[in-house]
Amino acid sequence: xxxxxxxxxxxxxVVTVRAxxxxxxxxxxxxxxxxxxxxxxxxxRMAVRGVSFDVRAGEVTALIGPSxxxxxxxxxxxxxxxxxxxxxxxxxxxxxxxxxxxxxxxxATLLRSRVGMVFQRPNPFPTMSIYDNAVAGLRFNGVxxxxxxxxxxxxxxxxxxxxxxxxxxxxAHASTLSGGEQQRLCIARALAVEPEVLLMDEPTSALDPIxxxxxxxxxxxxxxxxxxxIVTHNMQQAMRVSDRCAFLLMGEDKAGELIEFGxxxxxFSEPSDPRTLDYVxxxxx
Amino acid sequence: MTSVGTALPGPRGRGRRFSLPDNGxxxxxxxxxxxxxxxxxxxxxxxxxxxxxAFSTLGFSWIVSKTWNPAHGQxxxxxxxxxxxxxxxxxxVLAVPIGLGTAVALAFLVPARIRPALSTTVELLAAxxxxxxxxxxxxxxxxxxxxxxxxxxxxxxGWTGLFGGPSRxxxxxxxxxxxxxxxxxxxxxxxxxxIAVVPTEQVEGAVALGATRWQVLRKVVLxxxxxxxxxxxxxxxxxxxxxxxxxxxxxxxSPYIAHSxxxxxxxxxxxxxxxxxxxxxxxxxxxxxxxLVLLVIGVLVNSAARWLVWxxxxxxxxxxxxx
Amino acid sequence: MTVVLEPPADPTLERRAAIQAAAASSLRRxxxxxxxxxxxxxxxxxxxxxxxxxxxxxxxxKGLPAWSTDxxxxxxxxxGVAAGGVWNAIVGxxxxxxxxxxxxxxVGLLCGLYxxxxxxxxxxxxxxxxxVMTGIPSITVGIFGYIAIVRNFGYSGYAGAFxxxxxxxxxxxxxxxxxxxxxxxxxxxxxxxxxxxxxTVARRIVLPTALPGVITGVLLAVARxxxxxxxxxxxxxxxxxxxxxxxxxxxxxxxxxxxxxxQPYADQVQLAWGAxxxxxxxxxxxxxxxxxxxxxxxxxxx
Numbered sequence: 001x002x003x004x005x006x007x008x009x010x011x012x013x014v015v016t017v018r019a020x021x022x023x024x025x026x027x028x029x030x031x032x033x034x035x036x037x038x039x040x041x042x043x044x045r046m047a048v049r050g051v052s053f054d055v056r057a058g059e060v061t062a063l064i065g066p067s068x069x070x071x072x073x074x075x076x077x078x079x080x081x082x083x084x085x086x087x088x089x090x091x092x093x094x095x096x097x098x099x100x101x102x103x104x105x106x107x108a109t110l111l112r113s114r115v116g117m118v119f120q121r122p123n124p125f126p127t128m129s130i131y132d133n134a135v136a137g138l139r140f141n142g143v144x145x146x147x148x149x150x151x152x153x154x155x156x157x158x159x160x161x162x163x164x165x166x167x168x169x170x171x172a173h174a175s176t177l178s179g180g181e182q183q184r185l186c187i188a189r190a191l192a193v194e195p196e197v198l199l200m201d202e203p204t205s206a207l208d209p210i211x212x213x214x215x216x217x218x219x220x221x222x223x224x225x226x227x228x229x230i231v232t233h234n235m236q237q238a239m240r241v242s243d244r245c246a247f248l249l250m251g252e253d254k255a256g257e258l259i260e261f262g263x264x265x266x267x268f269s270e271p272s273d274p275r276t277l278d279y280v281x282x283x284x285x
Numbered sequence: 286m287t288s289v290g291t292a293l294p295g296p297r298g299r300g301r302r303f304s305l306p307d308n309g310x311x312x313x314x315x316x317x318x319x320x321x322x323x324x325x326x327x328x329x330x331x332x333x334x335x336x337x338x339a340f341s342t343l344g345f346s347w348i349v350s351k352t353w354n355p356a357h358g359q360x361x362x363x364x365x366x367x368x369x370x371x372x373x374x375x376x377x378v379l380a381v382p383i384g385l386g387t388a389v390a391l392a393f394l395v396p397a398r399i400r401p402a403l404s405t406t407v408e409l410l411a412a413x414x415x416x417x418x419x420x421x422x423x424x425x426x427x428x429x430x431x432x433x434x435x436x437x438x439x440x441x442x443g444w445t446g447l448f449g450g451p452s453r454x455x456x457x458x459x460x461x462x463x464x465x466x467x468x469x470x471x472x473x474x475x476x477x478x479x480i481a482v483v484p485t486e487q488v489e490g491a492v493a494l495g496a497t498r499w500q501v502l503r504k505v506v507l508x509x510x511x512x513x514x515x516x517x518x519x520x521x522x523x524x525x526x527x528x529x530x531x532x533x534x535x536x537x538x539s540p541y542i543a544h545s546x547x548x549x550x551x552x553x554x555x556x557x558x559x560x561x562x563x564x565x566x567x568x569x570x571x572x573x574x575x576x577l578v579l580l581v582i583g584v585l586v587n588s589a590a591r592w593l594v595w596x597x598x599x600x601x602x603x604x605x606x607x608x
Numbered sequence: 609m610t611v612v613l614e615p616p617a618d619p620t621l622e623r624r625a626a627i628q629a630a631a632a633s634s635l636r637r638x639x640x641x642x643x644x645x646x647x648x649x650x651x652x653x654x655x656x657x658x659x660x661x662x663x664x665x666x667x668x669x670k671g672l673p674a675w676s677t678d679x680x681x682x683x684x685x686x687x688g689v690a691a692g693g694v695w696n697a698i699v700g701x702x703x704x705x706x707x708x709x710x711x712x713x714x715v716g717l718l719c720g721l722y723x724x725x726x727x728x729x730x731x732x733x734x735x736x737x738x739x740v741m742t743g744i745p746s747i748t749v750g751i752f753g754y755i756a757i758v759r760n761f762g763y764s765g766y767a768g769a770f771x772x773x774x775x776x777x778x779x780x781x782x783x784x785x786x787x788x789x790x791x792x793x794x795x796x797x798x799x800x801x802x803x804x805x806x807x808t809v810a811r812r813i814v815l816p817t818a819l820p821g822v823i824t825g826v827l828l829a830v831a832r833x834x835x836x837x838x839x840x841x842x843x844x845x846x847x848x849x850x851x852x853x854x855x856x857x858x859x860x861x862x863x864x865x866x867x868x869x870x871q872p873y874a875d876q877v878q879l880a881w882g883a884x885x886x887x888x889x890x891x892x893x894x895x896x897x898x899x900x901x902x903x904x905x906x907x908x909x910x
Contacts, residue, residue, distance in 0.1 A: 007371075072586070081489065084492065107639075109633055117493035119486060121486060123486040123487055123490040127509060141495050141634065142635075142637070142638060143627055144630075148623070148626055151623065155619070155620070186490070198622075205485075253587075288746060302802040314721060318719055318731070320715070320720045321737075322733070323775065324774070331756060334746065335755050383655050384650030384652075386649040386651070387655075389649045394653075402656075410660045412831055412892065413664075413891065415867070416884070417667060418663060418839045419869065420884050421662075421663045421884075424869065424877065424881075425662070432623060466663070466744070468658045469656045497639060499645060500642065527745030529745070530838055534866065554747040554838065557747050557751070557840070558747060561841075562842075572751075578746045579745050579747070583744060587742070
């Protein structure tokens with residue numbers, strides 16, 4: 001109970017905190033995104049519902065829960081990735097600042113320049129060089145000026161801790177990078193557009209432990225620059241990287257719902273809901 | 286049950302079924318394989334041998350000479366080579382963009398429910414015999430070209446100098462268009478296959494960055510399918526180069542170099558098919574030599590196509606290829 | 609100790625503003641380009657489909673009226689006389705195709721079996737040869753048929769079958785190889801472990817299992833062979849009389865269409881349409897049939 005904080009990135013160690021520390025929440029920054037009663041269904045079948053919480057600037061918000069609880073579905077609703085699916089229907093309100101994300105007047109492509117995404121498996125464009133990959137988002141959004149492209153690429157690659165290894169081979173194909181490096185390239189690609197929010201869908205699940213560790217460190221460094229919402233099925237990872245967590249669980253009707261939302265430290269040590277307690281204690285995965 | 290294998294031939298086991306010993310079996314298969322290989326060799330040798338007299342009597346200049354007048358001993362086949370290249374060029378210039386656009390539409394734009402039906406229809410039409418296309422072209426399309434299309438094109442584009450002479454209906458343009466109609470299914474089928482297998486994650490990656498649909502297609506999907514599309518292009522070109530009867534039926538069969546898209550012309554295959562029956566001696570040898578020239582071109586193009594399609598690992602349209 | 613949130617570095621904010629400005633100002637242009645490009649794709653789809661549909665429509669519309677009992681039972685009559693039928697052409701096509709199939713299918717399948725079981729350099733060369741053979745222009749195949757058979761034995765159905773067979777052979781070989789390779793190794797190994805000779809295994813296990821794939825390939829090869837015209841023009845010469853014997857010149861449907869299409873007599877042109885419809889129907893039935901069989905085969909495998 002009076003132990004010092006031992007907060008490591010080794011997977012199995014349990015965090016022990018001092019009693020007083022538990023009660024200190026992360027300071028409440030500005031709200032960047034709000035979700036109210038968000039629900040997603042596919043052809044009438046509900047996938048996730050009743051989700052409401054706020055995403056605050058400069059923080060890492062994690063969506064956690066067992067598989068099938070709708071975490072990824074919810075994440076993808078935040079940048080309107082479900083637009084491409086004909087049978088998908090999203091209800092509730094998602095706001096980015098004062099923009100209603102799902103308003104008919106809101107343009108989805110413009111939205112995605114403000115809310116970026118990194119996927120589970122690294123997906124750099126194979127026909128493009130490292131540089132072209134990094135600036136791909138900028139070019140899609142109509143940026144032409146070479147100076148701006150170069151500046152943004154360098155800043156993004158530095159931010160993704162990739163600059164030093166690639167600065168001399170920017171013209172090389174993206175496929176010459178290792179898996180972990182490719183994922184960091186994808187992060188750089190998303191960062192280059194300077195989004196306000198970065199969505200990450202289990203970004204380390206396809207990577208080896210060393211690469212995973214690097215990216216977790218990166219997430220910690222990046223959160224000041226861009227607000228991060230990360231989906232992870234790895235509880236320890238959530239504990240390591242996130243400031244706040246949203247715990248989702250599949251209900252009886254096979255739809256995911258938000259069980260509890262709050263500061264990570266509190267959620268993992270004194271959660272309000274018994275189901276959260278069960279999950280963080282590993283009673284079900 | 287099956288019998289125990291031994292090295293001796295002869296009836297074994299139940300019934301009187303004779304089963305070859307393993308050595309005999311393998312030897313038999315090998316023999317058949319060699320037979321087929323021998324057939325291919327025979328093919329090449331026969332054609333080359335029959336073509337030799339043309340080269341020994343006339344040298345090589347006839348391949349690029351432009352006067353075809355057998356009665357006076359002139360066997361220039363340049364007009365026909367040009368005709369082949371020109372009709373193929375017209376067909377391919379039309380088929381590549383239209384075929385690609387159709388493939389994109391079928392892979393991304395058409396509602397999922399009618400997608401399989403529409404794709405199958407287009408592919409099935411690749412199986413329609415070329416002589417049927419030729420018949421349709423001659424009887425249905427030629428009058429339309431004669432009365433409507435060619436006058437219109439002459440008025441609109443006459444300034445390019447490509448549309449001199451009277452509008453006849455039959456001619457270079459009609460032949461090129463019929464060829465286009467025939468090779469479009471090939472172009473569409475193969476392109477659609479390679480476009481559809483571009484991984485979704487790449488498409489999603491581009492979408493998530495704020496790309497419009499066309500930007501995704503142009504920067505991610507089409508480059509990703511690049512090699513396969515090239516393969517489709519070569520396959521279609523190969524088929525156009527070798528096409529005989531449909532072209533022969535609508536090209537007007539004139540042995541002179543065409544100076545206008547509306548002029549009648551001829552191709553190497555149409556030359557051969559029209560003159561083969563009555564020719565003898567040197568002329569016959571020349572015709573066979575022309576067939577050899579065509580063969581070389583056709584084989585090169587087809588081999589390149591196969592290698593390209595294979596190297597991208599796509600499902601090859603193996604059973605429906607060029608005629 | 610509280611975490612102090614530093615405000616983001618200025619360059620980031622400036623870049624963000626510049627990027628958002630570029631994005632907003634180019635939005636309209638990008639969306640319009642996208643709509644136009646996709647519209648063009650739709651247009652091209654229409655351009656590709658329309659002529660294909662038109663061909664089928666016209667062949668149906670003009671060919672169906674030609675179909676009558678006479679059409680199917682009478683041979684062609686000389687020009688000028690009221691056209692008879694296409695029975696001699698049907699006979700010719702059937703006989704030639706039958707001979708070609710009878711020879712090519714066994715040889716092609718055995719070849720395919722060889723290729724499926726062997727990965728030697730010889731096999732690779734053979735495979736390559738078969739692929740190259742499918743790309744040979746059909747007119748050149750006709751020339752070969754002429755050289756090989758007609759010069760020595762005259763125009764005949766056999767020459768035509770030879771040429772058509774040459775075209776069908778690589779198709780069947782490759783289809784056979786694919787079908788035989790699809791037979792799971794476990795089946796072969798089990799049979800051989802029980803002591804069966806390879807020939808027995810091939811006959812009792814590989815062939816029956818691969819049969820659907822083989823039939824699919826054969827159907828497609830036949831469909832392809834039926835449509836070939838140029839090789840026949842050089843080898844069977846044509847014959848306006850009914851001729852069952854393949855050692856003589858014969859008539860065939862593609863040749864009839866080719867010749868009659870340019871005739872000034874409306875009757876003869878109509879015969880051509882009728883024959884075209886017949887050819888088209890048979891070829892499409894074979895193609896659709898082979899697809900259905902292939903799909904059925906997929907389901908069975910599950």
